[in-house]
Amino acid sequence: MKENFEEFITRFKDRLHDLFHNKTDIDNLSLSRGLPEKVWSEIMALKPLSVAVPEQFGGRGLEVKECLSVLSAASYEALPLSLTFGINIALFLEPFAKYSNDAIKPEVYNRFINHGAMGGLMITEPDYGSDALSMQTSNVLTEEGYALKGQKHWQGLTGMADYWLVTSRKKNDNGDLARDIDFFVTDESKPEQKINVENYFNNLGLYMIPYGLNNIDLKVPANQKLEAPRTGIKMMLDILHRSRLQFPGMGMGFIKRMLDEAIEHCTNRIVGGQSLLHLDSVKFQISRIQAAYSLCSGMCARSSSMSGIDFELSGQGLEANSMKALVTDMMQESAQLCTQLSGSSGYKLDHIAGRGIVDSRPFQIFEGSNEMLYTQIAEVVTKQMKRLKETKLGKALSEMDRTSRIAPMLKKQLDFNLPDNMVQRQMVVLGQVVARMVSLQYVSEMVDKGFRNDLFDNCFKHMSMDITRLLSDFIDYNNAEPIVAYNENSDWMNFI
Numbered sequence: 001m002k003e004n005f006e007e008f009i010t011r012f013k014d015r016l017h018d019l020f021h022n023k024t025d026i027d028n029l030s031l032s033r034g035l036p037e038k039v040w041s042e043i044m045a046l047k048p049l050s051v052a053v054p055e056q057f058g059g060r061g062l063e064v065k066e067c068l069s070v071l072s073a074a075s076y077e078a079l080p081l082s083l084t085f086g087i088n089i090a091l092f093l094e095p096f097a098k099y100s101n102d103a104i105k106p107e108v109y110n111r112f113i114n115h116g117a118m119g120g121l122m123i124t125e126p127d128y129g130s131d132a133l134s135m136q137t138s139n140v141l142t143e144e145g146y147a148l149k150g151q152k153h154w155q156g157l158t159g160m161a162d163y164w165l166v167t168s169r170k171k172n173d174n175g176d177l178a179r180d181i182d183f184f185v186t187d188e189s190k191p192e193q194k195i196n197v198e199n200y201f202n203n204l205g206l207y208m209i210p211y212g213l214n215n216i217d218l219k220v221p222a223n224q225k226l227e228a229p230r231t232g233i234k235m236m237l238d239i240l241h242r243s244r245l246q247f248p249g250m251g252m253g254f255i256k257r258m259l260d261e262a263i264e265h266c267t268n269r270i271v272g273g274q275s276l277l278h279l280d281s282v283k284f285q286i287s288r289i290q291a292a293y294s295l296c297s298g299m300c301a302r303s304s305s306m307s308g309i310d311f312e313l314s315g316q317g318l319e320a321n322s323m324k325a326l327v328t329d330m331m332q333e334s335a336q337l338c339t340q341l342s343g344s345s346g347y348k349l350d351h352i353a354g355r356g357i358v359d360s361r362p363f364q365i366f367e368g369s370n371e372m373l374y375t376q377i378a379e380v381v382t383k384q385m386k387r388l389k390e391t392k393l394g395k396a397l398s399e400m401d402r403t404s405r406i407a408p409m410l411k412k413q414l415d416f417n418l419p420d421n422m423v424q425r426q427m428v429v430l431g432q433v434v435a436r437m438v439s440l441q442y443v444s445e446m447v448d449k450g451f452r453n454d455l456f457d458n459c460f461k462h463m464s465m466d467i468t469r470l471l472s473d474f475i476d477y478n479n480a481e482p483i484v485a486y487n488e489n490s491d492w493m494n495f496i
Contacts, residue, residue, distance in 0.1 A: 002055065005066055012046050013073045019043070020077045034160075035208050044116035048074070048085055052093035057109035062097060064246070065304040071249030072300070076257045079359045080208035082250045084118075087156045087209075090243035092119030092165055098309040099226040099235060100185060108163060108185070119163035121239075122152040122195075122214065130372060132181070133233070137216055138171040139182055145221040148184060151214065154366070158212040159197040162188050165226070166195075166216060167236070181232035185224040192219045205358035237314035243367060244324035245307035245316070248299035251327040254360065255296050258334040259289045261352055262341045269343075276341070285337045291462040292330035294455045298442030299323045318380045318402060321373040322435035328363035329370060335360050374431025375424060381434055382418065391417045397437065405444050406437045409460070413468050416475065429474040436463045 019042060051066040053059020060066055067089050075082030096108065096119070111117035128134045137150025148168050155164075164186045169177040186193045200212040228235040263286060266276035276282050303323065307313065313320065335356035339346035346353045364370045381396070390396040394414030397407035407414060422430070440463050447456050 002060060005060070005069075008060070009066075009069050009073060012048060012070065013076075015046055016043070016073065016077045016081075033207055034210060041116065043081070047113065049088050049093065049112055049118075052089040052097070053109050053113060054097060057105065058113040059109065062094065062309060064308050065300075068246060068249030068252065068300050068304060071246070072253035072256075074253065075250050076253030078208070079250070079254050079356065080206045082253065083156065083206060084209060086243075086246065086250050087120050088118050090246050091121035091239070092161075092163060094242060094309050095121075095165060095183070095226065095235075095239045096163075096185065098238075099183070099228065101223040101225075101227060103223050104185065111162065117162040118157060118160065119165070120155055120157040120161040122155050122164050122166045122216075123236075124152060124154050126151055126153050126213070130368065132167070132236070133179070135167060135169060135181070136177070137166070137168040138177055139168040139184065140171050141222075142219070144219060146184060146219070146225060148186075148216050148218045148220065150216045152216060153213045154201070154211050155214065156206075156209045156211060158200065158210045158214060160210050164188075164195060166218075168216075179233075181236050183226035183228075183232065183235065184220050185226070186218055186220055187224075194218075203362075205355070205361060234314045237317075238312060240367065241313040241316050241320035242307050242309070242311075244320040244373075245303045245313065247324045247363070247367075248296050248303055248327050250363075251296045251331050252300055254331055254356065255289065255292050255334050258338040258353060258356065259286070259293050262286050262289055262338045265342055282341060285341055287458055288462055289334045289337055290455070291459040292334050294443050294459040295330065295439045295463075296327055297451070298444075298446050299327060299439060301446050302442045317376055318434075319438060321368070321377050321431075322438040324367065325364075325370040325373040325377070325431070326435040326439055328360070331360040331363055332357070371428050374428045374435065377431035377434050378422075378427040381430065382422075385418065393418050397434070402441060403434065403437045404441075406440045410437070410464060410467060413464070413471055416471075423477070423479075426474055426477050429470050429477070433467050433470050433474070436467055439463075 019039065048070050050059045051070050052062055055061045071082050071086055071089070074085055093112070096105075100108075108117070112119075123132050123135070125135050125137065128136065135150070137148065137152065140147045148166060150168060152166070166184050166186050167181050168184065169180070170182060171177055186195065188194050195218065196215040198213045198215050200210055203209070203211050226235065263277070266282050266286065269276045277286075302319070306316075306319075335353055338353035339351075339357055342351065342353050345351055348354055349358075381400070384400060385391070385393075385396045388396055388399060390399070392414075393416060394407055394411055397403040397414060400407075418430075419426075440460060443451065443456050443459055447453055
């Protein structure tokens with residue numbers, strides 16, 4: 001019989017807290033590459049990844065709210081641990097459940113549930129980062145199955161995962177690569193499928209997670225190819241959008257930890273006879289982290305209702321990109337604010353906030369850099385405006401489903417015509433505005449169900465302030481460009 005989830009998640013949280021605060025020194029562990037095997041085994045004994053395994057294979061059933069709760073519980077204690085689970089859940093187990101051949105599922109799930117196996121996804125290549133459609137890893141159909149060849153890098157859990165989803169393009173008879181993308185499951189326990197790690201990277205943060213350069217030269221059976229219902233590109237978008245929609249799970253616990261740490265420190269730190277919490281600037285900074293907490297809560301609620309594997313998400317770029325880009329920006333800002341409020345103690349690599357700055361920074365880059373995602377959000381809006389034959393931003397956003405509740409509340413700021421031709425820096429700013437409105441609407445919808453109205457009000461104040469500032473930058477944008485050959489006549493020593 002499946003354990004009640006409240007009991008499961010409480011036991012998981014309590015064990016993590018005990019493990020990281022009493023049984024081991026998480027601060028020192030966070031400064032070491034990887035985690036000791038004993039720590040990993042104790043964590044995996046809790047079966048955290050069972051939330052992403054179907055019930056018929058011994059799991060809890062792939063309920064998004066449970067997946068996000070596990071990610072949040074982990075990120076409250078250690079963001080790299082949460083990312084480890086996030087990689088396994090969103091980039092392996094969910095696409096595996098949705099697209100893999102039924103014949104290979106029992107063995108894989110058995111190893112995840114009973115033997116602590118882990119899995120990851122390989123898309124990025126040394127010369128092709130965001131330009132995934134130009135990847136050069138190839139696959140050729142043979143009598144034994146498929147032969148895969150190429151290189152991949154910056155995959156989380158490099159050399160550590162037991163299974164991988166590896167992307168490649170079909171090599172045609174003339175040697176050209178097909179435009180579409182194919183996905184294959186690989187099994188590290190089989191010599192012909194083992195991926196060779198050429199070298200490991202000294203990643204700046206996220207020390208628990210190994211990254212590196214992988215050489216692909218594999219042979220896999222035909223039934224280990226994922227089965228795309230339409231095209232591989234659509235499947236890739238479905239997988240990536242689902243992953244981005246679940247970033248708030250990793251953000252939730254992390255932001256709550258930054259908020260709790262900031263409140264505790266500023267309540268107990270006495271300066272001039274009163275706590276820091278009495279200072280107006282401190283109140284503003286903490287309320288800023290709290291606004292991120294509210295927005296992330298709304299994202300989690302929305303994601304829980306629309307990002308399960310039963311949903312087709314390839315066309316949900318607006319919400320997926322809004323959640324991923326904004327929550328990761330807020331994670332970084334929350335860590336910066338908590339570090340500032342913590343004073344000198346925050347500037348220690350083993351302090352949760354100082355370390356959080358470094359650990360949360362790559363979240364703004366991987367799975368699509370935020371500038372790219374904000375640009376794509378703006379493109380969705382401008383295309384919709386053309387379809388509506390509407391030029392006024394506020395009116396158009398009032399008619400769009402995911403911003404219709406918030407746009408009227410920002411009528412004054414949004415009452416202007418979008419220019420016909422925008423430079424990319426304007427597109428990025430427009431995307432930042434829309435992402436805030438989309439996320440505010442999530443919180444507004446939670447208020448209807450009983451979420452605290454005062455938290456929404458404070459959240460709205462901060463996002464309204466952001467939007468006003470951003471639109472000022474949008475309308476009167478800075479067109480400065482770099483002067484590449486800048487050395488001539490620029491040495492200050494010559495002007496004394």
